[in-house]
Amino acid sequence: GQNIDQPTEMTATEGAIVQINCTYQTSGFNGLFWYQQHAGEAPTFLSYNVLDGLEEKGRFSSFLSRSKGYSYLLLKELQMKDSASYLCAVGRGSYIPTFGRGTSLIVHP
Amino acid sequence: EPEVTQTPSHQVTQMGQEVILRCVPISNHLYFYWYRQILGQKVEFLVSFYNNEISEKSEIFDDQFSVERPDGSNFTLKIRSTKLEDSAMYFCASSEAGNRGLGNTIYFGEGSWLTVV
Numbered sequence: 086g087q088n089i090d091q092p093t094e095m096t097a098t099e100g101a102i103v104q105i106n107c108t109y110q111t112s113g114f115n116g117l118f119w120y121q122q123h124a125g126e127a128p129t130f131l132s133y134n135v136l137d138g139l140e141e142k143g144r145f146s147s148f149l150s151r152s153k154g155y156s157y158l159l160l161k162e163l164q165m166k167d168s169a170s171y172l173c174a175v176g177r178g179s180y181i182p183t184f185g186r187g188t189s190l191i192v193h194p
Numbered sequence: 195e196p197e198v199t200q201t202p203s204h205q206v207t208q209m210g211q212e213v214i215l216r217c218v219p220i221s222n223h224l225y226f227y228w229y230r231q232i233l234g235q236k237v238e239f240l241v242s243f244y245n246n247e248i249s250e251k252s253e254i255f256d257d258q259f260s261v262e263r264p265d266g267s268n269f270t271l272k273i274r275s276t277k278l279e280d281s282a283m284y285f286c287a288s289s290e291a292g293n294r295g296l297g298n299t300i301y302f303g304e305g306s307w308l309t310v311v
Contacts (some may be wrong), residue, residue, distance in 0.1 A: 118299070118300075122237075126304065126305075127285055127302035127303060127304050127305055128237060128285070128302050129302070130299050130300070130301065133299055172236075172237065174237075181227070181239060181242055181250060182239075182300055183239060184229075184236050184237040184238070184239075185236065186235070186236045187236060187237075
């Protein structure tokens with residue numbers, strides 16, 4: 086079985102930093118993905134972690150701790166366009182991402 | 195930039211009718227997927243397809259669903275007899291690889307919104 090847990094909603098101020106957490110329980114872990122999804126649109130790939138540690142990519146960074154079943158997505162210098170759902174997805178034994186319910190991030194001025 | 199394309203973008207169908215959703219995956223990708231997202235809910239895996247056969251499917255993908263790669267570019271999802279609860283956004287996706295690392299990053303199409311009435 087698989088269980089992925091993320092906060093339902095977060096709010097933050099333009100220009101600030103926000104951290105979106107994801108905890109998971111799964112058998113056969115094969116990597117953790119973060120996707121961004123704007124309302125009514127397709128998920129778009131942000132990051133992939135398979136080893137412990139921090140991966141930085143511009144304003145976005147993603148962290149993974151396999152022993153704790155924990156990941157976070159860090160968004161810096163928030164912009165209004167960052168308002169979206171952020172989906173944590175875990176690659177299972179077959180490497181197919183299984184998605185959590187997502188965290189709706191609202192960025193306000 | 196290569197992208198996954200889907201048609202139609204929106205389809206309304208009567209309950210019990212057959213629906214075919216079409217997708218053109220990214221050209222050098224070998225693995226193809228269908229996911230669905232019921233309004234307000236999470237993205238759910240339906241099926242994966244590799245080397246002209248289903249490689250994995252979820253419990254949602256029952257006998258009323260089928261997939262096909264009729265030619266070298268298209269990948270289709272057929273729902274034989276639609277039910278009200280099939281109303282959802284259906285996303286096609288593809289990945290370069292399916293077995294390890296960043297190569298199995300899935301890229302999604304824009305989706306086909308299916309409304310069953």
